[in-house]
Amino acid sequence: MATDTLGAWRSDGAARWLFIWPAVVLILALSLFPLVASVALSVSKLVFNPGSVDLDFIGFFNYQELLFGREKSHFLGVLKSPTAIGWAILIGTIALAAIAWVRAARSGRVSPVGLALRLVGGIVLAGFVWLLVQTLASEGGRPGSLVVTLIFVFGGILLQLTLGLGLAMLAVQLVPWRRFFRILFLIPLTITPVGVGYMFLMMTDTSKGPFEPLWVALGLRNFTWVTDPWLARLAVIIGDTWQWTPFVFIVLLAALESLDQEVREAALVDGASRWQSFRHITMPALLPVTTTIVLIRIIEGFKIIDMPNILLGGGPGTATQSMTLQAYIDWNTLNLGRSAAIAYLLLILVSVVATVYVSFVRRRVTELA
């Protein structure tokens, strides 16, 4: 009998109960509870009552305030009628989305549900472009934290990909000190983002920073990165790029080193130029890993806070205030409900962008490769 009991305990079923379920319950509790709790927080406000501090239910007021109310100018931005270029961009986007949808419908390969989802995706895309042109391509418009976040994410990723690929292409060559440079390029990735923020804070300080003599020698005594909104955003993107390019570099370097050199050599023997070899052999081979890098950076990039906060405090004005920074400021000033609402809107935004990217871009690129 005792042997049977021991046998039962040793069975796979017992192992599942003993080892898997506790882990599953723990993970669910740790990930689901904060999700549910933050939903509850996003529909409530903090109230100081005699004898207690309470959370009162206020419905969707926090969301309404961000999207349509008093905080709209900070979250979405100041929306003005687009310029001619803005209209052209909007109309062009809608036209392209419509053509793509019609082609999908005519192909007969997409199910009705797929078509409906594509229609929703097209409308969301047009909405985003409408927001972008109203804030960026208009007279008197100003981007809010949502658009600023998009600028940081996509501007940063573009620079990081370009630089990371360039560095990887250099490091894969048989150049002297190759190993040294590989390690050197990796260093920024090992520094905490707060440290990077403070380092760039010092470097961009033109009145007393370490580069002050350089600015003075170049006749840029009164130049500053931090009073012009676009220069300030550029400073944030440069800092973020400095930190994250090594990540792109190391992954692309690994991908480059795993490429079959014989194919490239055969192409060169057959008369292909270096550019043709890169364009038609190296790039397609790198595309799958590149799309994965972009996906990871999109998800990570939307959470940007250290650099704009430490470097500029979200300023000048609200020029570098990302969504996460706005949520942080709200949390810090005890507007817990609005902070949670921003966090949820960010979650939705990241989910939409990542889903669209995976569904429409990554799959096709991988197929192409």
Add this chain to the structure above:
Amino acid sequence: MSRYRMVAAAIIPILVLTACNSSASPSPSSPAASTPAASTSASAPAAAASQGTKFKGANVNILTFNGPQVAEPLQRRAPDWAKLTGGHVNVVAVGFQTIYDKALLDASTGTNSFDGYVFDPQWMGDFVTPGYLLDLTDREKNDPQLNQQDIVPFFRDYNSVYNGKNYTIPLDGDFHMVYYRSDLLTKDGLKPPATWDDYLTIAQKYNGKDLNGDGQPDYGSCIAKKKGAQSYWWIISVAAGLLQGKGTSDGAFFDTSNMNPLFGKNDAMTLALQTYAKTATFGPPDELNMDVGGSRGLFTTGRCALTMDWGDIGTLTPGTYAQDKTGATITPGWKQVLDRASGKLVPCDATTCPDAVDGVNYAPFGSFGGWSGAINAKAPKANQDAAYDFLSYMSAPAQSGIDVTLGKTGFNPYRTSHFTNTAPWLAAGLSQAATDNYLGAIKTSLDNKNFVLDLRIPQTKQYEQDVLDTAIAQYLAKELDEAGTEQAIADGWNAITDQAGKDKQLAAYVASLGIKK
């Protein structure tokens, strides 16, 4: 079977090690457990007991700022207090932004792991209303060690008081003053700025000139205007003299009769905003991104003719270029004041500005209010007594008289004895002339009956650090004009007031000003 043995063999040492670690770790109730690196213990109670036994066995946890200022004097003096009383103090030091959240969470969840706090008295509104702070009125009144009558009236009767009761023990006297290069002004026969117009005139005169002999042009004015830092406090100082004319209880933030924001649409606010923006034209190019560390660095290296700061500049100048070249003066005022009924500016006279000096309405601003000690109302009685005694010991003239002269403490003068006993100031490196000038400016400010009390009502952080800071940053960055800024502040403040309950907020504001209705 061997697989299970291996797993067991791996698990058993881990469990044993964990058990050993657990027994060596502080108990979960000890806040030191959460921030061991930041916590400093006083000498062991057993060792202390040989000299003092008043609080023998008491183990007091005090939450404060990790500075290193503020925590430094508490940590330095905790062993001395332990020797005197046999008590034991854990100073749990955390980041500035964390103190409030940690204290509120600890009290509101009933954890009560902290017996006392050294924090911002602005937060009293949020802590007193739910009943988290101990009423210290009688203790302070009857405490010979504290010597309450030595504390200057503003900090004793306003800053540490909420709704007529004392809830905090002052450890620091914080308010704004203007600092100027006394060598330059003396050489040119100029007087320190009495009004904000004077300030702009002097700033313009020296802007672009070499002020420290390094051959490089320097700046007329350096004021930290970074968003998310101290910018919103300076605009209050600029506006204060236009908004408050009839003494501290008049209030500078809201109309005490109807809770209408004074920082809304009116001529006073327009003039204050324009003046604040003009100071930036005589400052460093990156002033919009400069916090107080930056402005202090520029002033002490001789690169600015004027700056606005708390009392810290006075104790930071010894050993720098600005030593014995620095003068301090009361924050400049205005010759006009807001008529709250019409929203227009009216000249200062005996009715509109009864405390004006030479027709100038000064309104020195007690921004932040100064680090203050408070006691957790739910802490065990023995710990409350010990925590109170430690904070009282810290504030006592013998200790605070030294601490306020040291730049590393972050504490500024707040007692009469701090002004009458100049020996510690001279010992700290200030010359007699610099000491007299510095203490004179502080005393002039503190003696002013129109001293402005910082906002101390529930949701203060939202009013100031969110709405006001954002609107001012947008104005300085030219995202908003004067009208738009005033509208944004008024709308934001009204929204917070309405959400929290207008009557409740008005009652809290009136209570914070010590008004009895």
